[in-house]
Amino acid sequence: xAGGALVAETKNLLLRLxxxxxxxxxxxxxxxxxTVSDVVREAIADHVERRQHDxxxxxLVRASIERHSRLLESLAEDEV
Amino acid sequence: MRKLDVADVAALACELLQVxxxxxxxxxxxxxxxxxxxxxxxxxxxxxxxxxxxLHGFLAHPPxxxxxxRLALLVAVHSLARAGLDIDLEPEEETRKHLQDIAIGAAxxxxxxxxxxxxxxxxxxxxxxxxxxxxxxxxVLVLAQEEARLLGHGAVGTEHLLLGxxxxxxxxxxxxxxxxxxxxxxxxxxxAAITTPSPAPPDGRPFTPRMKKVLELALRESLQQGDLEVxxxHLLLGxxxxxxxxxxxxVRTLGxxxxxxxxxxxxxxxxxxxxxxxxxxxxCPAESPEDVEIVEAYLAGRAQQRRLTRDDEVRLGxxxxxxxxxxxxxxxxNDDVDLDREQVQQLQRQxxxxxxxxxxxxxxHLHLSAAIAPRYRSFGVPMPELIEAGNEGLKRALExxxxxxxxxxxxxATWWIKQAMTHRIGQATRPPPASPEPPVALGGxxxxxxxxxxxxxxxxxxxxxxxxRFGLGGGGVHALDEVAAHFGISREQVRKIxxxxxxxxxxxxxx
Numbered sequence: 001x002a003g004g005a006l007v008a009e010t011k012n013l014l015l016r017l018x019x020x021x022x023x024x025x026x027x028x029x030x031x032x033x034x035t036v037s038d039v040v041r042e043a044i045a046d047h048v049e050r051r052q053h054d055x056x057x058x059x060l061v062r063a064s065i066e067r068h069s070r071l072l073e074s075l076a077e078d079e080v
Numbered sequence: 081m082r083k084l085d086v087a088d089v090a091a092l093a094c095e096l097l098q099v100x101x102x103x104x105x106x107x108x109x110x111x112x113x114x115x116x117x118x119x120x121x122x123x124x125x126x127x128x129x130x131x132x133x134x135l136h137g138f139l140a141h142p143p144x145x146x147x148x149x150r151l152a153l154l155v156a157v158h159s160l161a162r163a164g165l166d167i168d169l170e171p172e173e174e175t176r177k178h179l180q181d182i183a184i185g186a187a188x189x190x191x192x193x194x195x196x197x198x199x200x201x202x203x204x205x206x207x208x209x210x211x212x213x214x215x216x217x218x219x220v221l222v223l224a225q226e227e228a229r230l231l232g233h234g235a236v237g238t239e240h241l242l243l244g245x246x247x248x249x250x251x252x253x254x255x256x257x258x259x260x261x262x263x264x265x266x267x268x269x270x271x272a273a274i275t276t277p278s279p280a281p282p283d284g285r286p287f288t289p290r291m292k293k294v295l296e297l298a299l300r301e302s303l304q305q306g307d308l309e310v311x312x313x314h315l316l317l318g319x320x321x322x323x324x325x326x327x328x329x330x331v332r333t334l335g336x337x338x339x340x341x342x343x344x345x346x347x348x349x350x351x352x353x354x355x356x357x358x359x360x361x362x363x364c365p366a367e368s369p370e371d372v373e374i375v376e377a378y379l380a381g382r383a384q385q386r387r388l389t390r391d392d393e394v395r396l397g398x399x400x401x402x403x404x405x406x407x408x409x410x411x412x413x414n415d416d417v418d419l420d421r422e423q424v425q426q427l428q429r430q431x432x433x434x435x436x437x438x439x440x441x442x443x444x445h446l447h448l449s450a451a452i453a454p455r456y457r458s459f460g461v462p463m464p465e466l467i468e469a470g471n472e473g474l475k476r477a478l479e480x481x482x483x484x485x486x487x488x489x490x491x492x493a494t495w496w497i498k499q500a501m502t503h504r505i506g507q508a509t510r511p512p513p514a515s516p517e518p519p520v521a522l523g524g525x526x527x528x529x530x531x532x533x534x535x536x537x538x539x540x541x542x543x544x545x546x547x548x549r550f551g552l553g554g555g556g557v558h559a560l561d562e563v564a565a566h567f568g569i570s571r572e573q574v575r576k577i578x579x580x581x582x583x584x585x586x587x588x589x590x591x
Binding site: 041042044045046047048049050051052057060061063064065067068070071072074075076078079 | 087088090091092094095096100101102104105110146147148149150153154157158161162166169172175176179180
């Protein structure tokens, strides 16, 4: 299924973490030479990816998309 | 089950757009997704209501550009699939139109809920469905199988499900069935009459299509009530709702009232849930008197029946029978048989044990009279009289009870209670007796002192009314009219106080 044009825009999030976790986050960012935001983004992406590959989740989603594929395709036309 | 969370929605969006999570996060409004997921509409307990809330939330505030409708639909479908539900979205055009209406604010949430409700069905896999069945419900299905086997039927149908349910001992389903007066024996005879024996296929007895439909309905009943498991009460609800089934005519032929049973069941399921939550139930004032009576009787029975298993009943039945034999032997001994002292003592002990067994059996089923009486209310016989008649029937049931047959005593007792009540109604059409009789309590009339103690629960005014009516503390029995005139209240008010007192008497009988 083709994706629509993704318009990237950034948004500032205020993240409240307990001090120990915040410190580990800073340490990881420093060691890897990246920004804290970058590491957080990666952590969230990683979390989503693990969900995607969860067998039960993947099975249900595949079945749902297959079951309603025609409808989903026609809906894509409604959202240009 | 784990709640639907932001990661689920993000993963669904990734699937739809075929992008990586990292790319998606560039454009996904995570806070918006979190807000929709936490909204009251999206967190409704009933799956299709929650799905409607999700559709509205995601269509009104799409968290990803150019993906609003597909994502909204997939999230809703996914949330239903997680609950074991499938949705039929054909014809496509109608669904597109409805989603369009939601997006432009032309469809209300209620309309969407109704729209989904008509389209949601249980997912096909039987194995998955049974994972949602409670241990009790599974046992009912096993018993249904066994009943089909005993009757020589090749498939398990709704009539066997009813039989399985009739084996139940406690809980709302067993209670409602017992109160309806349908006995296992009668239902079995009906099942044998309506279904012809046929050989079972080598790989086991399948469920009939109607039975499958009932199981599906049971699942939907449980979901609608926000119950995580399908229990025996939901199976009975499914059975009562499957109007075209063999079952409901069976229920009717056997003297049950499907509509009334359904209502009573729903109330009792709620009571059970509230008891589990809070440890007690306080009937709210808006409930009808019938409701309150049903619930109170059920709770009274619930507390006592819990202790009486089928084995208990058999044991008590044996004790009662031995007690009666001992009593007969003792009477005979007085006349012409010589017994030594030890034999006499043993017989006396047996007689006393039998008496105790009788008391336990009767007391743990007293609630049945109170539960059945409201149904005969319209015949003009006052409730206390009906309950009294019912209790006489209960005593008679015990005399006739044969523990060897293996049926729950409640089933048997219900029949005799109804019998006694209809008999009393028949009598009531003749000229009434000159004065009211004080109620006959079971196991011999309680002494005036016992009655006074029981009546402590009444307020002082009510107590005076009852004293005068039944001549407690001397003064003789007075008619309703006389009591009403004396206290300056209506006849109906006196009757109500009397009825309430009878219930107190039934519930608080001294040990």
